Amino acid sequence: MKDQEPNDILYPEQYELYENGQSLIKPHTRRRFFTLLGGGVAAAFTFSDVLSREVLSSLDLQELREAEDSIAAWLHVxxxxxxxxxxxxxxxxxNIRTSLAQAVAEELECDVHSIEMIMGDTFLTPYDRGTFGSRTTPYMAPQLRKAAASLRVYFEQSAAKQWKTDVKNVKAQKGSILNTRSGRSVSYGRLSEGRKLLHPVNEEVSLKSASDWKVAGSSIPKINGEDFVTGRHIYTSDMTLPDMLHGKLLRPPAYGARLVNLDARRAEAMSGVQVHRIGDFVGVTAADISTAESALFALRAEWEFTQQPSRSEIFQHLKKHASVSGEEDASKKAAETMFQQSANKLEQSFEIHYIAHAPLEPRAALAQWDGDILNVWTGTQRPFGVQEELEREFNISKEKIRVRMPDTGSGYGGKHTGDAAIEAARLAKSAGKPVKLVWTREEEFTWAYFRPAGLIEVRSSTDTTGHLQSWEFHNYNSGGAGIRSMYRSKADHTRFHSSNSPLRQGSYRALATPANTFARESQINDHAILLKEDPLSFRLKNLEDPRLKHVLQVAADTFGWKSSKKENTGYGLACCFDKGGYMATCAEVQYNAENKEVKVIKLVGAFDCGTIVNPKHLESQIMGCMLQGLGFSLYEYIDFRDGKILNPSFSHYKIPRFQDMPDIKIVMVDRKDEPAAGAGETPITCVAPAIRNAIFDATKEKINRLPMLVKGL
Amino acid sequence: MELKVNGKNQSLDVPAHTPLLQALRESLQLTGTKYGCGEGACGACMVLVDGTPTPSCITPVSNVRNREVITIEGISVNGKLHAVQKAFLAEEALQCGYCTPGMIISAVALLNKNPEPTESQIKEAMQRNVCRCCVYPYIVKAIQTASKMK
Structure with missing residues (x-):
């Protein structure tokens, strides 16, 4: 399939995927989904929750053979x-529950509110690698669009056949087919009668162009919004089952600590408490959380500690343990030679601290062993990945593991693994009853993976006319996403070096692109300043991509880049291309010389991600990205010493709140002639360098560190 | 333990020190009130106690005896959404929605006390509530919209 998700775009900093042995994801497959129980029976079994069994009566087994491309895998009327x-x-x-429903409604010609989305259920939905990498809009939406358009065409043909008229005399509208000659109409429900679902998706079916969209492209409100404002929505952490127990886990007091002795007698003596020990894994279960917590508290554990690197030495540690490669490359030598020959040289390094995703709903899972079927509900961005983790953990076949994902209290790249699911399933197996496990905030801040810390070293040069000559860029540990420079230079040597992270690390919204963009856009800014050039003109001169130049110009114009500054204020800007989206951000900061405090006054973001699918929800993603980015720009970092996390709580780990909000303006560049790209990540990339450059403008101080405003780091 | 929650008298068999959050979620199945931090620092567990927004995760259930507790489930009456709920929908003041019940509780308390708050009063009153998706400007807008609806 043309729009199938590419398999080769994993980045090194997606450590959590490698850690679980899932870096090489099977190219599979919706076929397995249909064939796992054999032919038509599979479809009946698989769809039994939601479809009538009459569906089966008309199954065409020939079509079923190619079921991975069948409409039924994606849609049912x-x-x-x-x-x-x-x-x-x-x-x-x-808000992809809404945007994907819009895509289907558009092509199928039906009311968006007649659509129910079944998402992330390993028994009901086609295999999917996971919800990350801004891929839903560029890959899943076209897939559903094609399925919906194929189904509409099928309905048009069926109706035309019934009416013995040419298909050009019928028209799909509002969930029905209209006979434009006779004025008669027949509903999709009548036409489907639950049959003919296994018609193949026509890969070549013509799709509406964005300029003809009526439902897609408009700001349809969150389709299940009322469930959230009333508190009715059931998150994993809200679920219950009959006889369900609550689980709590004994965690080591520090990274690298090993359990050497456990005295569980007091906990075991408590009424209704069970202690479960599987190797070093120790948990307790009880009928209510308070009792489980008391039991956990009653465990007496002895630990053996190992020496662990601390935050104060992290950057030396990462550099010391980095893999060195490319030292002998021709590109390295060329960049070096060019650097030495250039008129204006600039060399600096940037430190990126670990940060936490801190999703407001912590990791949670509910596990139930029902005969030989393992049912798990969990908040994860990769239900099929969790299914595979459970398969390995319990050595049972995937077909017996059903993972379901209720709409979850956010992820930001932090919920790619099945930790809570495995833990809950272990406890449930040992207890012989369903077990729910909800991580505490402290567990979330300690044992979930972090955005990697990293050291970035940049060496670059320009000629006397302000054109980039050499560009040498080394990223130690933080990651390879967004590492490629968009600026033209005569010699470029760019490398990612993996290292040995003392803390568990993995994906974060936009991966390493914010870190790499921070270093690159700071360096570019400083080149402009060194040459006494305007940072905007310097960028426009050294960039090639017209879409990137356009968002830069739009952001600058909206911001008033050329406008005169108030006293003690500075302006900064930055831009980035990543995952099909073009972002530019301008920042205004105010510097108080007396107490040496910096305040972000204004942010302006301009974003082009091609055709806009839902303007309000797109703006919301840009807004959320920019303001979340404010956190790691200014004050978010994980502090740790001797393997212990020192700030595992919201009272010690500062995140953006209401009173931290600057004035913010967002401009969305709608390119109906370009395909829609994802938008949940790229807008986060430019906030930090824009602010850093504004601080430099206001104070002449270069803060080459994230977070910038924490003193003493 | 005798409690009055969303206008109904409830009798709970739980120890006095049980956090109100757990009593609501486990004993009364009122799961709209969320766990977020356990230290009263994020606002996900906010409920009204005699009209005052209160973090239920650090409030022992014994503290609310003979007091009026309102949770998110008690904000809409007979299925009719409160102005603040309508405004949150109208302004799309949520993404994942996990903070939303606590946000709405704090906003309702604010508007009951101060029907026409300024922007800075809104930010000050809402400072204890965290939206990690960071749609704060929409939430401020929603509270202003609700203020006009009343």
Missing amino acids: HEDGKVTVYTGKVEVGQ
């Missing part, structure tokens, strides 16, 4: 006209 859509993508607040 019920007899009452309701439409069910199946996707392995999941909802964590990015």
Whole structure:
């Protein structure tokens, strides 16, 4: 399939995927989804929750053979006209439940509110690698679009056949096919009767162009919004099952600590408490959380500690343990030679601290062993990945593991693993009852993986006319995403060096692109200043991509880049291209010389991600990105010493709050002639360098560190 | 333990020190009130106690005896959304929605006390509530919108 997700775009900093042995994801497959129980029976079994069994009566087994491309894998129209859509993508607040429904409604010509989205259920939805990398909009939406358009064409043909008229005399509208000659119409529900679902998706079906969109492209409100404002929505952490127990886990007091002795007698003596020990894994269960917590508290554990690097030495540590490669490359020598020959040289390094995702809903899972079926509900961005982790953990076949993902209290790249699911399933197996496990905030801040810390060294040069000559860029540990410079230079040597992280690390929204962009855009800014050139003109001169130049210009114009500054204020800007999206950000900061405090006054973001699918939700993603980015720009970092996390709470780990909000303006560049790219990540990339450059402008101080405003780091 | 929650008298068999959050979620199945931090620092567990927004995760259930507790489930009456709830929908003042019940509780308390708050009063009153998706400007807008609806 043309729009199938590429398999080769994993970045080194997606450590959590490698850690679980899942870096090489099977190219599979919706075929397995249909064939796992054999032919038509599979479809009946798989769809039994939501579809009528009459579906089976008309199954065409020839078509079923190619079921991975069948409409039924993605869409079903019920007899009452309701439409069910199946996707392995999941909802964590990015509002794809809404945007994907819009895509289907647009092509199928039906009411968006007649659509029910089944998302991230390993028994019901086609295989999906996970909801990350801004891929839902560029890959899943076209897939559903094609399925919906194929189904519409099928309905048009069926109706035309019934009416013995040419297909050009019929027209799909509002969930029905209209005979434009006779004025008669027949509903999709009547036409489907639950049959013919396994018609193949036509890969060549013509799709509407964005300029003809009516439902897609508009600001349809979050389709299940009312469930959230009333508190009715059931997150994993809200779920219960009959006889369910609550679980709590004994965690080591520090990284690298090993359990050497456990006295569980006091806990075991407590009424209704069970202590579960599987190797070093120790947990307790009880009928209520308070009792489970008391039991956990009653465990007497002895630990053996190992020496662990601390935050104060992290950057030396990462550099010391880095893999060195490319030292002998021709590109390295060329960059070096060019650097030495250039008129204006600039060399500096940047420190990026570990940060936490801190999703407001901590990791949670509910596990139930039902005969030989393992049912798990968990908040994860990779339900099928969790299914694979459970398969390995319990050595049972995937077909017996059902992972479901209720709309979850956010992820930001932090919920790619099945930790809570495995832990809950272990406890449930040992207890013989369903177990729910909700991580505490402290566990979330300690044992979830972090955005990697990193050291970035940049050496670059320009000629006397302000054109970049050499560009040498080394990233130690933080990651390879967004590492390539968009600026033209005569010699470029760019390398990522993996290292040995003392803390568990992994994906974070936009991966390492914010870190690499921070270093690159700071360096570019400083080159301009060195040459006494305007940072905007310097960028426009050294960039090639017209879309990137355009967002830069739009952001600068909206911001008033050329406007005169108030006293003690500074302006900064930055731009980035990543994952199909073009972002530029301008910042205004105010410097108070007396107490040496810096305040972000204003942010302006301009973003082009091609065709806009839902303007309000796009703006919301840009807004969320820019303001979340404010946190790691200014004050978010994980502090640790001797393997212990020192600030594992919201009272010690500062995140953006209401009173931290600057004035913010967002401009969305709608390019109906370009395909829609994802938007949940790229807008986060430019906040930090824009602010850093504004601080430099105001104070002449270069703060080459994230976070910038924490003293003494 | 005798409690009055969302206008109904409830009798709970839980120890006095049980956090109100757990009593609501486990004993009364009122799961709209969320756990976020356990230290009263994020606002996900906010409920109204005699009209005052209160973090239920650090409030022992014995503290609310003979007091009026309102949770998010008690904000809409007979299925009719409160102005603040309508405004949150109208302004799309949420992404993942996990902070939303606590946000709405704090906003309702603010508007009951001060029906026409300024922007800075809104930010000050809401400072204890965290939206990690960071749609703060939409939440401020929603509270202003709700203020006009009343």
